[in-house]
Amino acid sequence: MARWLRLVAADAELAPYLIGVDRARLAGHLALTLTVALGGPAGDIARPAAGAWRGLGLTEEQHRRVVDYLAGVLWALDVPADAVDAARRAFADEAGA
Secondary structure (H helix, E strand, O other): OHHHHHHHHHOOOOHHHHOOOOHHHHHHHHHHHHHHHOOOOOOOOOOOOOOOOHHHOOOHHHHHHHHHHHHHHHHHOOOOHHHHHHHHHHHHHHOOO
16 A cells, blocks of 8 residues: 555645545555455455545546556556456446546
C-alpha cells in the first residue's frame, strides 16, 4: 500500500486530494479491499471496506489513474495477471464504475 500511495501522492493532479487525509487509515481500507479482492479473509467485518477513494471527490478519470497505479505496483511485484485483474475490478467497483 505504501508504494501505491506514494505514487498517487507524487501525481501532481491527485496529490491535493490527499491533503488532510489520514493516510494510515486510508491504507488500511485499501489493504482490506485488496486482500478480499485477492481471495483473502475479510477479518472481523462482513464485507470489504469499499469506498476508500470515493469520499475524496475524484473524477472517474482520476480514479482510473489511481487504479492504474495499483496495477503497475502489482505488476512490478510479479503478481499473477488474474490477481491484478481481480484487484482492478475490485477498485473499479469501489468507485461505482
